Amino acid sequence: MTVLLKAQNLSFAYQAQKTILHDINLSVKKGEVLYVLGPNGVGKTTLLHILAGLLAPDTGQVTLADQPLGTYPAQKRAQMIGLIPQLHMPAFAYSVKEMVMMGRAPHLGWFSSPSEADESVVEEALEQVGLYELQDRPYTSLSGGERQLVMIARGLVQKCHILLMDEPTAHLDLSNQHRILEIVNQLSHQGLSFIISSHSPNDALAYADNVLLLSGGWVTEYGPPKQTLTEPIISSVYGIQTEVVFDWLAGIAVPKAVVPRRPLKLVPESLIEPGSRLNQVYEQSLVSPQIILITGLSGAGKTTWCQRLAQSAKKMGVTVAGILSPGIYENGRKLAIGARDLYGGEERQLAQLREKEDATLATPRWVFDPTALEWANQKLGSAPKTDLLIIDELGPLEFLRGVGLTEGLSRVDSGSYRVACVVVRSSLLPKALQRWSNAVVVDGA
Amino acid sequence: MKNNPLRIATVIILISLFLIGCTSTPQGDQTQLIETDNDAISVVEEVLEEDVSNSDIDIEIPRFTIKADVNLQGELSALYSAYFDGELPVFIMDDPDLLVTAAPEIAAERPVVYPTFLPDTILIPQIDNEDIDNFIQFAISPDGQQVLIEIGALPEILVITDQAGRQLEIHQPIRQVLSAYGPATAVIYSVNGWDRLVAASYLGARDPQGAEAMERIDPRFPELVGDDLFSQQEFDLEEAAALEPNLIIGASRSSWIESVEQLGVPVFLVEAETAQQLRETALLIGELFGPHSYAQAQAWVNYFDWVIDTIQKQWSENPMEPKPQVLFSGTEPLRVASGDMYQTEIIESAGGISVSAELSGYWNDVNLEQVVIWDPELIIIPPYGGAKVETITESQEWQIIDSVAFGQVFRMPKLVAPWDTPAPDSVLGIVWLAELLHPEIVELTCASETNFFYNTFYNYAISGDEIGAICTLN
Amino acid sequence: MAPSVPLTERKIRLSKPAIVWILLLLPFALAMVAMTIGRYQISVLDTVKILLSPISPAYAGDIPEVAKRLVLQIRAPRILAALLIGASFGATGTAFQAIFKNPLVDSNILGVTTGAGFGAAIAILLRGTHWQIQISAFLFGLLAVSLSFFGSRLYKATPLLVLTLMGILVGSLFSSLTALLKYMADPLDSLPAITFWLLGSLTNITWRSLPVLAAIALTGLVFFWFLGWRFNIISLGDEEAKSLGINPVHMKMMIIFAATLMTAAAVSISGVIGWVGLVIPHAGRMMVGPDHKRLIPATIGLGAAFLLLIDLIARALLPGEIPLGVLTGLVGVPLLMGLLRKNRTGW
Missing domain, CATH: 3.40.190 (D-Maltodextrin-Binding Protein; domain 2)
Incomplete structure (x- = not known):
């Protein structure tokens, strides 16, 4: 495909010594959607204005269809490139139709007014963006999303080849963002090219062919979004801890969203004393996965504690995976052990009390259901990476005999979590600490 | 004489x-x-x-x-x-x-x-x-x-009510007077009080001819004139204090009354917008200046009444004599005198009818169409503000008015104070206009009355040349 | 979704282009009526005969000369001047509101009227003739706008805000200077003259006043009318205008130049007539909407009709002339309030 717009070595300064943009290179092909990402004030709008020919770069040059942009007469240029500025209110309440009609200006002579033909072009564009019915409404009375659509329609009647959009989804609600971007997507498939400045890496992941990441006036990254929008790059550009959420459903890890990391609060407040070891755990969990070993006597409330932890974590929006094994009681007697998958929420019975203790067996008091165990192991294994992993509990079976919830062990080993809380009886602590030397031990009582 | x-x-x-x-x-x-x-x-x-x-x-x-x-x-x-x-x-x-x-x-x-x-x-x-x-x-x-x-033959303190209705107690005699109101100054001159002025604002003395005439009347005029220091709007308190007046005379509409009263000098307010008020003004100022000035003020009032009566009598003795329609135009041709103004009284006293008497207030702007309706036989313009007879007579549009086409546009004369303003001199405006309106029947002439008036009241031996210049029409 | 129209409002709804044509013809119809009205009674039939007399004197053979002269020499030039000046104020007000993206500005935003007022005042003070007053007012009007415009050029960019601020500063400067002149003026003659000029009047209009006014006003009006639709784009701001292929700087300079000439020419003849340039665009928008393709002709018609009406009242109601500056407010405010009540729309 031919390159439509190309920028080479652009730099620009509003005031001498205060260069906004340094050495920008980019090119846009027919039908391509290029996202320009970067923090506030990095020069995205300035770059768009240079590309639209509103500002001349200090150095470098923009070529449009192999001709320098500066050589285009204004009207000719406007026939090729359209600019949709950030949403604002005009001083006068033009109707939707009048607003869109202004896009015909590049095709009209100095003193001529729009003709019937122009009217039909406008109506067509309004139909295309789904605003035909609103054409006589004042533009100022529309919602933000509708106004953005009007501006797109204006870009369409301009009949240009490239549309530059300055933050088209800013201030729009989710459905309107979606509506706008789907129309952009659709139009790009019809061959219209877009350069979109945005604050949303997620939109870029979903809609962009290429992403230009600006930081401090320099291009940090330029390329397909899946390659450019990685955790370290985003984190460094925006100066915050972020992580990329992958789409696990597709079978392979497709990056789906970039979200900021928030410090976790895993446990009830009472456990977190300022300066305690636990606080350090949370801080460290931002850097590497952390393990907490919860110990205590039987009946001390370890499972209850884990349950509360899982509930409060979920409430706070923290993702949780793991297996919880609450006792099933009758008349104060523990008759069976359940298994709850914290990720899926399913629950099964894992073991039943033997009628008579048999000390020769690996589990003298409990009869384990092999299918339930297999189910639990499978759930543990298939759960995606989460913030919190809770396993209640890993006992002698796993540690000493290598049977039971073995997947639990390997899951803790894998580190695919930020914090893992593992219930371990105190007799097995040395064994557990041998395996996870940096784990923190907490008394469940 | x-x-x-x-x-x-x-x-x-x-x-x-x-x-x-x-x-x-x-x-x-x-x-x-x-x-x-x-x-x-x-x-x-x-x-x-x-x-x-x-x-x-x-x-x-x-x-x-x-x-x-x-x-x-x-x-x-x-x-x-x-x-x-x-x-x-x-x-x-x-x-x-x-x-x-x-x-x-x-x-x-x-x-x-x-x-x-x-x-x-x-x-x-x-x-x-x-x-x-x-x-x-x-x-x-x-x-x-x-x-x-x-010796108790004259009162030491004169209790007098000014024309703003304020009662004042004024120590006699007054020796130093500051007049911040042109018409009052003209009255002071015509009641023989001029030698007691320490500063004054003058009527009609801004133009060179007026100033020269005033200096002939009173050689002290250049030192006395304070048109910019003392007027209805302005009052230079410092300057006034330095002059040490023991009486300040001002217009009742002056904006400075309260602040000037702080000087501790009696402020006598004058309102001379009509003939009747002008008579009162003359008598009051005469009273302030003492028995002789009062006698002279009384003489002026008598003269004023005599002139008006004489014209009235001579007009009424000729039942065939009409009352001509007069338009008194102002500094702009289409700015005309209202019925409330002194000019209307002058026209009526001279045996004419002011066509614009139906208007009220001060000068009124009208359009030419209105003048056509009025159809004045005579148009009078004032002797100030750059009003020129030619502005009207040479205007193409004004030719629609017959009196303009026939050249019946005249400028009111003046020596110093304009004869159409409420100053003692205005008695001559009546004579001049009466002579113009009724040359056949009115026996008073501009020349004789001008000579008498300035000799008698301004104590000024007006020359024949001056009289000729004043009384020759346009 | 079209808002449902209540039954009571289902009267004959005129299309917007039809309203524009009506508004454009309105001043001519009013002018014919105004020709027959005045302090001096001339019958409608006689007026028509008089108006036809330049074609063939036979038509007005029996009509008194004075009536003929009144209609042809006094009323006709004054009515034409009212039309031209009203149209100029209406159109320039609309133009200035568009380029300043602000419905609250009027023709005086860059100080043209204030400057002209000062020019007139200084000429009155120096005892100038009508011609000299007019020329002085015109030149000082242009000077004021030049000061605002080139003053704002001292800054690298020329944002609208700086231009507006300069306009306000220059306006204040000239109104202070005018106040100074009024202070210096003789309260007996030049002061009332200045005051009356500052209140606006068409009393002194003659045929001689018209050619220059007509040449400037008509050229400007035609220019604005042809530009009409493009004011929409200009009103969106420089960036959008540029991106739509229009050079906003050149266009605004041309518009300001034309509007300034028109306003200065109008003001130099009529004196200060405020308010028309502010309110007529609003009234126009209420009638035909904000699209300048229609708004410019609509405000030309409305402005002409409005000032003609105002001037008719000024010259015919009372023996004394009523200053136009007084009447524009007295008549215009209730008129606009009525309009506002009728259609409660935004600008």
Whole structure:
């Protein structure tokens, strides 16, 4: 495909010594959607204005269809490139139709007014963006999303080849963002090219062919979004801890969203004393996965504690995976052990009390259901990476005999979590600490 | 002329003052001059006394003899001995040198103003004598007033209500007056109070001709004029305080009244927008300045009434004589005088009808169509504000008005104060317009009345050339 | 979704282009009526005869000369001047509101009227003739706008805000200077003249006043009318205009130049007539909407009709002339309030 717009070595300064943009290179092909990402004030709008020919770069040059942009007469240029500025209110309440009609200006002579033909072009564009019915409404009375659509329609009647959009989804609600971007997507498939400045890496992941990441006036990254929008790059550009959420459903890890990391609060407040070891755990969990070993006597409330932890974590929006094994009681007697998958929420019975203790067996008091165990192991294994992993509990079976919830062990080993809380009886602590030397031990009582 | 005695006396006094005080400037203090005069006289007296003692004949030679009613002799003695340094007057019954008598009934014609030292009491010299003239001048001066106040013949405090309705108590005599209102200044001049002015704003003295004429009338004019310092809007308090006035006269509409009252000087407010108010203004200012000024004010009022009556009578004696329609146009051709304005009274007094009398307020802007409806036979423009007859007569559009096409556009004359404004001079505006409107029947002429008015009231011997320039139409 | 129209409002609804044509013809119809009205009674029939007399004198053979002269020499030039000046104020007000993206500005935003007022005042003070007053007002009007415009050029960019601020500063400067002149003026003659000029009047209009006014006003009006639709784009701001292929700087300079000439020419003849340039665009928008393709002709018609009406009242109601500046407010405010009540729309 031919390159439509190309920028080479652009730099620009509003005031001498205060260069906004340094050495920008980019090119846009027919039908391509290029996202320009970067923090506030990095020069995205300035770059768009240079590309639209509103500002001349200090150095470098923009070529449009192999001709320098500066050589285009204004009207000719406007026939090729359209600019949709950030949403604002005009001083006068033009109707939707009048607003869109202004896009015909590049095709009209100095003193001529729009003709019937122009009217039909406008109506067509309004139909295309789904605003035909609103054409006589004042533009100022529309919602933000509708106004953005009007501006797109204006870009369409301009009949240009490239549309530059300055933050088209800013201030729009989710459905309107979606509506706008789907129309952009659709139009790009019809061959219209877009350069979109945005604050949303997620939109870029979903809609962009290429992403230009600006930081401090320099291009940090330029390329397909899946390659450019990685955790370290985003984190460094925006100066915050972020992580990329992958789409696990597709079978392979497709990056789906970039979200900021928030410090976790895993446990009830009472456990977190300022300066305690636990606080350090949370801080460290931002850097590497952390393990907490919860110990205590039987009946001390370890499972209850884990349950509360899982509930409060979920409430706070923290993702949780793991297996919880609450006792099933009758008349104060523990008759069976359940298994709850914290990720899926399913629950099964894992073991039943033997009628008579048999000390020769690996589990003298409990009869384990092999299918339930297999189910639990499978759930543990298939759960995606989460913030919190809770396993209640890993006992002698796993540690000493290598049977039971073995997947639990390997899951803790894998580190695919930020914090893992593992219930371990105190007799097995040395064994557990041998395996996870940096784990923190907490008394469940 | 019937005002000869006063004129002669005045001329003699002026000459003697000039001779004696030629070293000091004319604006020097009046009192000082008189004292110098006294010294000179006492020197002469000493020489005389020596002669008498030498000749050993004890005969007193009186300076002049006075005939006066017995009850006036006390006042006259006080004045005489004050002026002639303790000498006493000689009263005789027959053939006096100076006759003191009650003021005659003022004739219904051009009045004569006699020196009036007490209310309705006048001094008439019977011979031509310098002492008599000086004495008369002294008797009607503030110094003479002072003497009469001291012996209780004149009140020390004048209780008077000004034209804003404020009652004032004013110490007599007043010697230093500041007039911040042009019409009031014109009145002061015409009631013989001009030599007591310390500063004044003038009517019609901004243009060079007006200023020159005013300087001929009063050589002190350039020093007195304070049009920019003292007006209805402005009042320079510092300047005023430095002049040490003991009376300030202003317009009742002045914006500065409250602040100026802080000076502690009585502020007398004048409102002269109509003929009636102007009469009152003249009499009030006359009263402020003393018996002689009051007599002169009364004379002016009589003259004013006489002029109006005469015109009215002469007009009404000719039943066929119409009342012409007059348009009084202002500084702009289409800015016309309202019915509330003095100009309308002038037109009516002169035997005309003001077409714009239906309007109210101040100057009104109208359109030419309205003038067409009025269809004035005569258009008068004022002698100020750059109004020119040609502006109207040479305008193509104005030719629609017949009177313009026939050249019936005239400019109101003036010497200093415009004759269409509420100043004493406006009596001449009536005469001038009456002569213009009714040349066949009105016997008063601009020339004769101008001559009389300025001689009598401004004490100014107006020249024939000036009269000619003023009274020749356009 | 079209808002449902209540039954009571289902009267004959005129299309917007039809309203524009009506508004454009309105001043001519009113002018014909105004020709027959005045302090001096001339019948409608006679007026028509008089108006036809330049074609053939036979038509008005029996009519008094004075009536003929009144209609042809007094009323006709004044009515034409009212039309031209009203149209100029209407159109320039609309133009200035568009380029300043602000419905609250009027023709005086860059100080043209204030400057002209000062020019007139100084000429009145120096006892100038009508011609000299007019020329002085015109030149000082241009000077004021030049000061605002080039003053704002001292800054690298020329944002609208700086231009507006300069306009306000220059306006204040000239109104202070005018106040100074009024202070210095003789309260007996030049002061009332200045005051009356500052209140506006068409009393002194003659045929001689018209050629220059007509040449400037008509050229400007045609220019604005042809530009009409493009004011929409200009009103969106420089960036959008540029991106739509229009050079906003050149266009605004041309518009300001034309509007300034028109306003200065109008003001120099009429004196200060405020308010028309502010309110007529609003009234126009209420009638035909904000699209300048229609708004410019609509405000030309409305402005002409409005000032003609105002001037008719000024000259015919009372024997004395009523200053136009007084009437524009007295008549215009209730008129606009009525309009506002009728259609409660935004600008």
